[in-house]
Each structure stands twice: as C-alpha cells, then as structure tokens.
Amino acid sequence: MAVQIVKPRIRGFICTNAHPAGCQANVLNQIGEIKQGIPYKKTDMNALVIGASTGYGLASRIALTWAYGAKTLGLLYERPADARRTATAGYYNTVAFHQQAAADGFFADSLNGDAFSDEMKAEAITRLKSNFGKIDILVYSIAAPRRIHPTTGVSHQSELKPIGAPYTGKTVDLNREVIAPVTIEPANEQEITDTIAVMGGEDLEMWIDALADAELLAPEVTVVAYTYIGSSLTWSIYRDGTIGRAKDDLKARVDALDERLADQLGGNAYISVNKAVVTQASAAIPVVPLYVSILYDVMNAKGINEAPIGQMRRLFSEHLGPGLQPQLDSDRYIRLDDRELQPEVTDAVTERWERIDTDNFHELSNYAGFRRNFRNLFGFEVEGVDYDEAVETELVF
Template sequence: MIIAPKTRGFICTTAHPDGCAQQVKEQMEYVKSQQKIDGPANVLVVGASTGYGLASRIAAAFGAGANTIGVFFDKAAEGTRTASAGWYNSAAFEKQAEELGLKSFSIVGDAFSDAIKEKTIDLIKTELGSIDLVVYSIASPRRTHPVTGETFSSVIKPVDEAYTNKTLNFHTGEISTVTVEPATEDEVRQTIAVMGGEDWKMWIDQLQAAGVLAEGATTVAYSYIGPEITHPIYKEGTIGQAKNDLERVANLLNDQLAATGGQAYVSVNKALVTQSSSAIPVVPLYISALYKVMKDKGLHENCIQQMYRLFSEHLYRKDGTHEKDRLIRIDDWEMRSDVQEEVMKRWAALETDNVNDLSDLEGYRRDFFQLFGFEAKGVDYEADVDPNVAIPHQV
C-alpha cells in the first residue's frame, strides 16, 4: 500500500515503515561517527520507541556497544491501518543492532503494570543477568495504578489562575490567543500520579528486589523546565508539579542506590518537537522561534545529538567522575541568555503574517512529520510498501 500522512489535530494517524527505518539509521550513523562512549553494558529503557527514549537506546547500543531491552506500548499494523511509528522505529533498531551482534529485546505492553515489570525482570535474568543503566522516558496521558486499580489522567493546565498567551496552529501557520483555565486540585493530583516519579521508583524497587540491578547501576529520567514565557503552562503548571515530584524521587533513588555505588539523575533536556509537546498550548510557537534562533547561532541539536551529549559528557564522562548535581542541564544551550533574549524579542513581534520570517515554522512541521516516518531523505513515498513489519526480538 502507499502510505501518506493523515493528521488529526496534533497527532498523525499513519506512520511509514521505510521512513522510520531511515531515521533510525541516520541516528545510528550519527552516534557511530562520534567517539565511543565508555558506558553501560546492559541497558533498560522504559519508554523506548520514540523521542528521547529511542535516542537513548540508540546512543547506548551504537555508542557504547550495549545490549538493550526496550519497553514500550505501541501497536502493530492491522488490516489497512499502519503500525505506530514507535513500532516501526523499534523494528528498525533491532535489525541494526542484530547486524552488529548486539542483543536487543522489545517488550510491548503497559509499563505501569506489575505484569510488564515482572516480564522484564524474567528477561533480564534469562538473557542479560543484570542491568547497569535504567532510562525512564515515559510520556503517557494515562496510568492505571497497579495496586489500587485507579486510572489517572494527566492534564496540561496552569495552577491557581488562568493563563493567556499566543499559540500556533503549526498546520496552518495561524497565530491566535489562547486562554487555559486552571486545574483543579484533583487534576493536579492525577497529573502527578501519571507523570511524576512514583512509577519510576516502582521500577527501581522491583529491579533491585529481584537482584537484577548491577553494582554501581545508574538510572536517569527526563524532564523539561523551559523559559519564563512557558512557565505558567509548564514549569509552574500541572506538568511542572509532576516534574517536581520526579526530582524528589531522584533524590530518594540516589540514596537508595548509593549503598551499591549507584546514582540517580533527572536530565533536563532541550525543547524538541514531540507528539506530547505539540499538544501543549504556546509551546509549538516557542519551539518554532527557538529553532530559528538556535539554527542561526549554530547551536541547534536534535534528539540524538542531545542524548549523545548526555551520555558522553555527563552520565559517562571521560574523566570517570559522576555528576554532583542530581539535575543534569543539557538544555544549557537553549537557556543561554543571548538565545532567550532573541527568542523573546521575536515572540513580542510574532504574528500570522510574519511567522515564516521570525520563526522556523517549516522546520517544526518537518520535524513533526518525521516523528511518523514522513519527509525522511531518500525515501520514495510513492512506492508500494508493506505496513506489516515484525519486531525481530519482541518478547
């Protein structure tokens, strides 16, 4: 079948297997072109199929030669419906890893559940023995608690008072004003339950109790802080409340792992186009302006460049020392004063008529469609392709 992008709001309902495979290959080739990472041997990535999670798996495997287990919740193709992009990404990753003689396994299911945690532990015991790096990179709108059975739903809202600012329809290029009403106390509670640190700690607790965490094991989860313009909807909003909880848990886990020489971190990453960020009011316009400024200054990094820098310069530094701060800031180039001053200057002037001049709207759109395997270089999108792609080592 010929697969074309079909969008509904901030999501794309189709994905292209060849395009996803090409982009995984490009990330792999980037990592292989860099200096080798003196890093982990066996890595578990929870939330491994897209974005920073996928890039972490690629950096570990092709940068450090690590064996990997990826846990994710993606769907295979069915009838005329394509698989999700994460499914195709994972299939392509495993094929490339296998060609290099690396072990890689994929567990598809609800990472919040005890059943998937137990399945992962059994696989580690059987195939790898132990894990020395756990990457926690889940971005989910809902979570069912494995003990209480309560299902939580996250929201993207300010706290205490309504927030009004510019926003962008990146499909049409229209800039408008949006007002987001504040969250209720229960919405804040549920967002923390989904996006905070409780499940991360459950993973580490169960891995440690099962004896499959190696001595000196590291764990890292991902976060975002962003500029003042987005603070009401992000850092000071419901998501920010959840990320504060993530940082709290990082300190708890660090104390917990310290007895065996381990450590826990939260990495604050740069703003990038993801399906999640596309859904947050104000953020797509900010990212479009940010991209323009950072590209003009030669500072722009994509997902794999960020993760390679995280692994090589922070988690596994050449001098062998560990980060002293539990909060790793690889958003440092984004938050440079000269970058932010120029972004805010453009922000004040941005209107529908000048959005293409003052921002990188085309770059944003391209990155969005590339999330789903479209607009990849060298891919013939008029060719007939089979949407049914197997993940070689799905468990």
C-alpha cells in the same frame, strides 16, 4: 504481507499513520550520528530503557548500543499494523532498531505493553534474568497521557494546565496556520493529583523496588530520568503548572533513590534536564509549537540546535558514559538545556515572541521546519525516501 503505498493522514498536529521506510531512515540517521559522535568503546553494560520507542528514550537506546555495545531491553507501548492501518511510528522505529542492531552484532530485546503495570514489570524481570543479568543503567523516559495505578486500579489522566490562575498567551492555530490567542483554565486539585500520578516518580520508584527485590540492580548502577524546565515563556504551562508539580515529585523521589542506591550499591540516580524538542507529546501542547518554532530558528542560526539524538550523544559521552562523573548543578540536575537557556538565545526568543503575529509569523520563526520535523517523527518527508513506492507495513521485531 501487506504491501501498500503509504501517504500521511495528518490534520494539524495529529497523525494517525506512519511510514515504515521513513521511520527506518530516521533510526539509521540517528545511529550514524552516534557512530560519528562517540568513539566506540565495547563494554559489558546491560541497559533497561523504559519508554524506548521514540524521542529521548529511543535516542538513549541507540547511544548506549552503538557507543558502548550495551545489551538493551527496551519497553514500549505501541500498536502493530493490522488490515486497516499502519503500525505506530514507535513500533516501526523499534523494528528498524532491531534490524540494524542484529546486523551490527548487538543484542537487543523488547517488550510491548503497559510499563506502569505489575505484569510488565514481572515480564521484564523474567527477560532480564533469562537474557541479561543485573542492570548497569536504567533509563526512564515515559511520556504517557494516562496511567492505571497497579495497586488501586484507578485510571489517572494527566493534564497540562496552569495552577492557580488561567494562562493567556499565543499559540499557532494548527489547521489555519495563524497566530491566535489561547487561554487555558487552571487545573483543579484532582487534575493536579492525577498528573502527578502519571508523570511523577512513583512508577520509577516501583521499578527500582521490583528490580531490587529480584536482585537485578548491579553494583554502581546508574538510574537517569528526563525532565524539562525551559524559559520563562513556558513556565506557566511547564515549571509552574501541573507538569511542574509532577516533575517536582519525580525530583524528590530521584533524590531519595540516589541516597538509597548510593548506600546499598554505590549507585546513583539522576535527572537530566533536556532542551525543548519536537515530539509527538510536545506538539499537542498549546504554546509549544510556536515557542519551538522560534527557538529552532534562533538556535539553528547560531549552529547550536540539537535533536534528541544530539542531546543523548552529549549525555552519554560527557556525563553518563563508562568511567565518567556527571557534571551537576546545585540542584543535582544534569543540564543539557544549557544551550537553549543561553542569555543570547532566550533574549532573542523573547523579543520575537513579543512581536510575532500572523503577518510576520514565517519571518520570525521556522514553523515550516517545525512542521517538517513533526512529520518526520512519523516517517514522512524524510530525505531519501520514495513515498510513491509500495512498502511492507505488517512488520515484526
């Protein structure tokens, strides 16, 4: 037992600890949104969620469980607590998920380790054969900074950089909380290659190969991966940068998988383009905290903003739920970023972006809300949690 009072250890947008009760409250809030937003329909669905502990992956797992009673195997790569520090937020999220799933009578299993590795694929296949059977839906939601290639042993580090020319723009100095100029130098060819290796579609392809060889893909299986396009304000970093190249690779491989699955199993593979949200990964990217702070202020005023759980409520109630045919654009994307890219939203965000400076920073954005949402990710500043109360930190799922 390790009962202690947990206070946040935060500098800028780096948080080195997490609060178990706050993370639990976050998970319960998301479960409540799904219960209220999707009428429950019991199915015999088996789901594999790769990247299941935070953000869109966690929200997907919650939606599949509490909307459709899916049996889920979740893969995560999180640190448990030890004598010196708390567990990561994703670890506590998974504990809370398992506790509530068990209480509500849903079956769930999780594996903690490197989903890029052959060993994790083999262990997942063993668990699926023992406890699940064939997979009806696979959700691929990995946001990792590094990948050790299982065949070559080479370590690839992703880089969020522009390509061809430096990017100069505005950002938030997270420690001083002022608007400051930022210049990001362009990536070299090796950095582009490494980013594609980490964030492209090769690993998803390897997962499908492994599951197919093990005869674990159900007839009419659905595969969905996530991406982001965003407005022109972020294209230099996202769409036209290294991550854009990686997502182009993901798109090409998903399209090929779609043809393969359709031919062999009557299945499909899709990419869902999601809106900008506050995540541990996005908060560390220059430009993004400022962009999202403005975006959230505009979308909140219009009553159309969504957190990851709201996006996944729409995905699984309107596009990928049982018996549904997803609505696709001309590039075969599911577009959950439609509200972010409404002209009246992008015009308002762009107008504020051009005017914003340190003096009007808080007037033209909801930076305080962004900062609170970021801290919420780690279980801090969550409504209803008593942070002066000691909590058990060494939990297991």
